[in-house]
Amino acid sequence: MRQPVYCLLFTTLLIGSIAHADNKPLRIGVDLPYTPYQYKEPDGTISGFEVELVNAACERMQRDCEWVEQGWDGIIPGLMARKYDFIASAMNITEERARQVSFSAPYYQIPSVWVQSVNSEYDLDGELADISIGVQQATIQDEYVTTYYPDANIHRYGDSGSVVADMHAGRLDLVFTAYSLAQETMLQDERFEQTGELITGPESIYGPGIGAAFRPRDKALIEEFNKAMLELKEDGTFDNIYNAYFKDQ
Template identity: 35%
Template sequence: MKKVLLAVALGSICALSFAQGKDLKVAIDPTYEPFTFKTADGKPTGFDVDIANALCEQIKRKCVFVEQVWDSMIPGLQAKKYDVIISSMSITEDRLKAIDFTDKYYNTPSRVVVKKGVNYTGPASIKGKKIGVLKGSTQEKYAMGELKTVGVEVIPYEAQDQVYLDIKAGRLDGTVADFVEVTGGFLSKPEGKDYQLVGPELYIEKYFGIGAGIGLRKGETALKTELNGAIKAIRANGVYKKINDKYFKFDVYGK
């Protein structure tokens, strides 16, 4: 009898430990430096990855990263291939129809990037130019709504780094991208030396939403509450600032 009771007790302890340490499957698109990219040995890294790990530590879970092509992120979440999306996904009205989000964990503007010497005075001034954007992104939505309508050729790509490769190869004239990402992932590198940011900072809510949040399936109320608490905690205890300062020279939490 004692052996049976001991076995039940041990089983209960193991079940509790498993629940507390359960893996959190996190979808990422590792082509978005400095938010999410890979080290030389193929490990995921970047601001989003560090934030995810900090949040997992806060809620006593282990992050397991699942690589996913950007425009398949939401279908993959709905199909339960992973638990959350922590990959610079902006909170927009359209996306909220399909999935839920936590509070924002950062908010940076988007910008138009073209070759130096181009006299950019607004979307119409680059009529006929070829602009590459990330397929399924808020930048694609903006480009389709504001650039294509005035005669700019907008070309969607599966990954942002493919956009930069085609700019370098001369197949594109520029891009619309997150300001921080395009600065770190392109403009600060040798291949971006002949290109520049033009026009205003783009915060237009109907295109870009209200900041990047963690994507969850509808109805995941307990997990959403946990993650919102964790975001507040790492903002308060200095962990967020430490991660922020590792990658950026300003607070990307933003407006």
């Protein structure tokens, strides 16, 4: 028996709407700048290591990507408010964040570094009382400094660019930030130098690495993203993108 015309029309529209929903662009929340992981080109294009990596994952998922700028302090609330579908913004997987969001598998790690002016000598094993330390607010570097140097004069900034600007202006004694960011913005300047070893722990602060953050209900999307990222690592695409940005590391 034939279906009535209106039933066929309804079925066609329903299937079409589902297909459209499945293939709509994925919106990705990102805080800028965080060179070389995320930054904006002179023409306004958002680029960087993690941006290229996630764009490649989107291609494997056969989905278009749209990047949405969002300040760091509001990046998780923005996800929950459905401003974007997930976050890919050099976000460490931590227990505190995992109470609010669900993470992908970790796909890289960012060591942190201390930067000081040349000829300065600070005892990183001491208390650093009254020493001015610059960090980006609500990052793992902020948590690390707050935990281990509570007597320091900690300056917290809303974005990494402001941390760097104040270090260049001489308003900070030390900066604690991502190593690659420091390489791009300070360590190429003869006025500054690394002090101490690179830091990637403890895991209670740093977690297992960097991952993308999703709303907890989006389990299928997380699985799809993890599968795409695994393929990028297995076929060498991940290494090619990594080496383009970090060939000297």
